[in-house]
Amino acid sequence: MSKNISRRDFLKMGGLAAGSAAALGALKNVMSAQAAPQVATSVQTAADQKIVASTCHLCSAGCGIIVRVADGKAVKLEGNPMHPVNQGSLCPKGQAAPELLYNPDRLTGPLKRDRASGQLTPIQWDEAIQLAAQKLNDLRKAGHPEQAVLMHGDTRGQMRSFLTRFMQAVGSPNVVSHESLNVAASKLGNYLTQGVYDLPAYDIEKTNYILSFGANFLEAGSNPQRTISGYTYLRRGRATRGKVVVIDQRQGIHGAKADEWIPIKPGTDAALALGMANVIIRSGLVDADFVKNYSFGFDSNGKRKGFRDFVMENYDPARVEQITGVPATTIARLAGEFASNKPALAILPGKGGLLNGGFGGVYAAMAVHILNALVGSIEAIGGTMTQRYMPCADYPKLPSDSVASKGLKTDRLDGARSKFPLGRDAYQAVADHILEGAPVKALFLYDANPAFETPGGKRFADAFKKVPFVVSFSSFMDESAELADLILPEPTFLERWGDDHIEGLGFPGISLYQPAIKPLYDTMNTGDFFLKVADTMGGTIAKAFVWKSYEEVLQFRLKDIGADWDTFKELGVWFQPGYRFAKRGSPKWLNEVVGKDRLNAPRDGYFDLYSRELNCLLGKMKKNELAALRISMTGDGANMPHYEATAFTGDEAKYPFMLNVITLMSLGPKSEAANLPTLLEISGMTVGETWSSWLEMNPEAALELDLNDKDIVWVESPFAKVQTKVRLVKGLRPDVVNLPYNLGHTAGGRFAKNRGVNGLELLNPASEPLTGLAAFTNTRVKVYK
């Protein structure tokens, strides 16, 4: 046995000598057993173990988790079976989260940067609180509290309202969400038709037929785990198997799993949806009760053109074939299947092709959502639902404050609702406005890394130079934190209090973040930080924040959810299961389902096929004004969804490929996940790549360019060029290439740094003029060796 000595030593080091407390059987004939049939097996485990229910923060699904804590260390995450979104499942990001917690590149305490030298100095939290309080008080003394801006990421649950309340108390309307980078286009599509500014929830489990318009719902999307759960139930969880059709330039996982993949021309989804509407109307397959009694603008009248005539005149399948490249027969067949296999669903993407730099993307979202209306799937079993939220206790009224009320009356600095009249947030435009001279004197970045995650994000580096006080709350030294004056690391989601709304199932629910272990480092929950800043600022701001800790804020806000705090902590989740559909025309329909968020058009319970909200904005515009917004239709047509050709950047002859930056299941949407080594290892599974970027290209396209699989190529747009490896992918249109997102970091940690390329650098950084949406799919590139 001498050859085993080194391993025996290893075993001793591993703790064998400690004795096996939990040994099951006697260890007989220990090393002499040669292939003995009877094998004694023993198991040892940690002495002190517990599980903690919490919530994952690595994408916008917000799955419930159960953290196994062994001897004070968080060693494993499982899905929380109680959580209705993931029902015990957990994706690779969640599984890899211990690498986030125990990441060697985490920031271990607050830092201050000297602008001139770039030198970082560790500081105490008290100093950080003083600096922030003083800065904000100075702005208030100068009468310009609105010059403080806060940019944030997903930040759902109470944190969003808490941060908003803080900024309101200070006197700034400038709380800017990153939604203009992802879900805002779909939300606008819902808003301009149904009158609800939110993502529709989809009753996937009970539908018979899904048309996915680039929703990428098995990999990324706005709530991937929710859609995976629904999808697998639809396919195999019930007696009849639902059909799934995927409309996307890239096949990806969802196209590979679908019954049919329709590789549509980029940016033409609106035409396809309206072509299908044309067939549905012509065939008499519309839900007559819905269009007659609960929708606005189906038929023409003396004053305006109706949706029916508009679609009949403009979207004959033969013409739609010219636009989309999808054969007219396919359009007719899909429309027929969709309308005669009710309940049927047309699903909007969380990101993707709707963000094409023009208002055409929002028209496309409207057109897709209207397909649901035509077949009676709005607020119906197997159709769409309207997301409800857990009732939270109202914050006490803010104390009256003349400085704050003056500041709150100023226009939003990102241009939302002023420069961008339909925009709610224009995250990426903050940089442009600062560079154009907008006075921003303090900028807070919460769960935000705009220097990396926006198209042309590098301009944020220049913008930050013009802001005298930039604060990042990132747990890692990411691209934006690298440019900040104060870096005030927040603990990871496994070490802090917080909560998240449960979304995607319609019914209301709350999921809790709680510390599975004590924070490892000298970090502070950003909620606690702002409470301390408020206290230090004194006056009306201190009065607005009476809580001692952010945990207390949660307890206050969630006191009426129906669970006491201890029960909620134990379960980690609380919800009111079972979505109750509102009856058409009922008071609930009027108050909660159709029209509730409309700002100008009447909240009368009519679903707009002809958008009255748009009419309020565009109705009086002349042709040249509309043309300036790149809307080619005038009059009634501008108020109805229609196809607008995407204005691509880059001449087609010179730049033959549209660039698509795809979000992966593995690396997901959050910058911090890019520094998890396990996720980097598995990120390129679909093409056999690892730890780096790749460019996906159709083999026929590669043949024409004389490129071979794995050649190193340049990908060049009119804005920038990057070098990476080309991989041939058959499930992809020949005129589109893809780069994966969340690679190519220049900061954020040793694993993330300098791995691959960031495709967003190649994209057109301009914002859509009506909505302030970022543009992700309107840039062409060329590829060469």
Add this chain to the structure above:
Amino acid sequence: MSKWSMVIDLDKCVACQACSIACRFENNTPVAAPDQAELGRAIRWNDVFPLPVEDEGEYPNAKERYMTRPCMHCENPPCTKVCPVGATYQDEDGIIRQNYARCIGCRLCTVGCPYTVRYFNWSVPDWVSPLTEHLNPDRVEGRGALEGPSIRPRGVVEKCTYCIHRLQKAHAQAEAEGRDFRSDEYVPACVQTCTGKARFFGDLDDPNSTVSQLSQKRRAFRLLEEAGTNPKTIYLQEG
């Protein structure tokens, strides 16, 4: 005695790789550094990968397909037969196990296995501090020697154990509570985490178990059935 078996419904699998990563964190397999990963030396006892589609049409008719693959835990395993030192063996529950103290790293089993699910660990795991803090503290010994999930020494072959430490803990729990162990008390980490609920686990000898019933379905098949290995990891076809 049970006859442990896993059924994987490929129709529900969405190739998310959660199984691979749940396995990694449960069983302490190391991250493959870029150079090692490039050489194909990544250790994922359960791997997810695309199937070649050479003969399945060209654009736009090409259909990408994905596969997920743990150990097949064959009833007639080739790997145990070729091991010169008896380091790998089939236990009384039909699980193919690996005794790291006996393994000499000759890798005969890795080539003997037609499913290529046996992984040689070429290097000492390199976890940068404090990444080691998340390692699973569980430790299973069979015949008095390490079988996992504690870190293995360099130069041995390692593989899927159907999370045998979980099985042992479930047995210990039942014993501590003074009752019989039930075969639905334990599932491997990959089954627990599966985002599509595509994985099922249980006792193939129990005619009422989910795996027994699924294994009778028309869609059920085993990989390389013609090889006569008789895997207990069973697949259900897509579509």
